[in-house]
Amino acid sequence: MTDNSVAVVSETSRRASLREQLPLLVALVVLWMLLWGSLTPLTIVTGIVVAIAVTRAFYLPPVELSGRFNPFWFAVFLGRFLGELVIASFQVALQAFAATPVPRSAILRIELRTRSDFIMTGVSLAVSLVPGSLVVEVDRTNARLYVHQLNARTPDELEKARAHVLSLEHDLLRAWGSRDEWQAVRS
Amino acid sequence: MIDVVLSVAGGMLALAGLLLLYRVVVGPSLVDRVIASDVLLTTLIIVVGADMAISGHTRTIPLMVVLAVIGILGSVSVARFVQRAPSTSASGGEGEL
Amino acid sequence: MIADLVRASTTFVDSEPVATILDGIAAVLILLAAFLTLAAAVGLIRFPDALARLHAATKPQILGVILVVAAIALSVRSWVVLLLLIPVIVFQLLTAPISAHMVARAGYRAGDYDPDTLAVDELAPDVAAAGRSELPGGGLDDEPGTAQGQRGGS
Incomplete structure (x- = not known):
């Protein structure tokens, strides 16, 4: 595991990784709402909390999307x-x-x-x-x-x-x- | 007509379950057992779903979702285990996780 | 809670003949799913080695589950139920290939296959060439960390 690399992450790349993770976060929130079967403010808020917690706790390298989708x-x-x-x-x-x-x-x-x-x-x-x-x-x-x-x-x-x-x-x-x-x- | 569907589908699924159980018990290898138990779990999903569709209720949807989610756990963990077994010479050079 | 939603939600159709037809289609779908499951079980018994059995195993896992979910949607006829069932299909589509791949890889490395049934094996020479030092590929789970972008996060 590359423990050292974590220490040298600059502020810009951190912000970039947040933007790259946005589709994943949205997908997780949608999945959360599908699992509860309801679209209420409560499920949206808890969904966002859970999505952020999950992506923090089980960190994965961001998937590089191609930027093109037809x-x-x-x-x-x-x-x-x-x-x-x-x-x-x-x-x-x-x-x-x-x-x-x-x-x-x-x-x-x-x-x-x-x-x-x-x-x-x-x-x-x-x-x-x-x-x-x-x-x-x-x-x-x-x-x-x-x-x-x-x-x-x-x-x-x-x-x-x-x-x-x-x-x-x-x-x-x-x-x-x-x-x-x-x-x-x-x- | 529903009765016919119920008995035919139920019969096929029950037979499938028995055959899969045979494969789980007999093996011969660990991988075979894992595959069979994986399919057994999927059979369970299908049985639960077919019951809902035939009797028109939706009480067991959460059960279906949970089964679909945890289905991967068993086979993946056993797959790791098989790979690490000392009998597999090919896994000797693999990097540490 | 889910039951309330189902009751409150609008249904696809209300007319009687259409409902009968939809129920009929649902019944056919269930029978097909059951047939696929039985075929998978028979394949698991009859196919010669673990890798071939894996192929038999994949079809109730994907098509069977899709068919049953479609049958539920047709017989319950509610949009909310359909939305609740989408995660089942999504999870199956995402997890079934991963577990199949991992089991296949483990099976191949453990030698759980019959070389006689293989017409061609283009993996064995590559494994041999790579030697004990390095297997070809890290698979989906082992990350060498070279080709990957830098790791961010806390």
């Missing part, structure tokens, strides 16, 4: 994700009942093009949420994902799985990536 393409990403979720869920479900239930799988190394922790997390979540693929290991410094893919035997299927993860990354960058990274991937 709601339309994010909706497209969500729609595609939900569609894949439904299809893949039933595929795996049918496989469980299939006569030959021994699926040959593979662990693929996939080099992501993004360098952003945020996008990497998003891609990993999407990959893991869709049944049939699963992130086994993450290499943050090289932006690599090691994905366990169910039902991948032939080189064709392996390539398809690889391209699928990359296209998820493409779609997420289109919605939420920084301008530079989206330009680089666009082609």
Whole structure:
């Protein structure tokens, strides 16, 4: 743990970190109100208190957002994700009942093009949420994902799985990536 | 019709619970047990939710929320434990937390 | 308190035939969720190794819960209930992949998988190359602290 770095935080960076944490604080307050199921001054005030207390007590490094967000393409990403979720869920479900239930799988190394922790997390979540693929290991410094893919035997299927993860990354960058990274991937 | 739904869904969920319990008991590995108990918890969420939907009450929503929140705790803590087990040579070089 | 809110809140619809249809859809959703759960349990029994079983485990966790929440919303028909149920889905969407990843990582490192069922394993050579000194990647929980911005806060 980097204990020393805490001591040398300047006043400006502290203020910047408060601004960066604002979306998180708002999200926590909204979650608090959803949990109580009511929107009253009491829940707002207690929500703010709890949100600040939680972010102070369990401090995490701020997530660097890209500063660009396109709601339309994010909706497209969500729609595609939900569609894949439904299809893949039933595929795996049918496989469980299939006569030959021994699926040959593979662990693929996939080099992501993004360098952003945020996008990497998003891609990993999407990959893991869709049944049939699963992130086994993450290499943050090289932006690599090691994905366990169910039902991948032939080189064709392996390539398809690889391209699928990359296209998820493409779609997420289109919605939420920084301008530079989206330009680089666009082609 | 509700009775049919109740018995069919209840039967499937009960059977699923039994199979999962079998996997928890038999193993063979710790990871298998963790996965099975995780799914058992999710099954519980679904049972609680299905009960609400079928009988049209909303009393157990807090239970559903709490189960969804704590679901991660068991598997994550056991996952850390498995990783630290001496039998796993691969975890030898990992940095201290 | 929640019950009061539910009673006070406006409902989606009031007409009788629409209500019957919505109840029917809710019933179908519940059956689908139950089917997915059963399939997951069967998959857990029949799939050969821990990593493959994890795939079977993910689907009631995500789609099943979403379906049941949708069924509740359709049968209770209240906006407040829907809002109360959103955290359930949000927590599932956020936590299920994390726990699946951690269990998969632990399972892989503990050797809880059958190498014969793997057509390709591109992780093993990298683990070997990295040697005992450093595993590829710190995962989601181990922070080497190099690529991260400076830590602020008190």
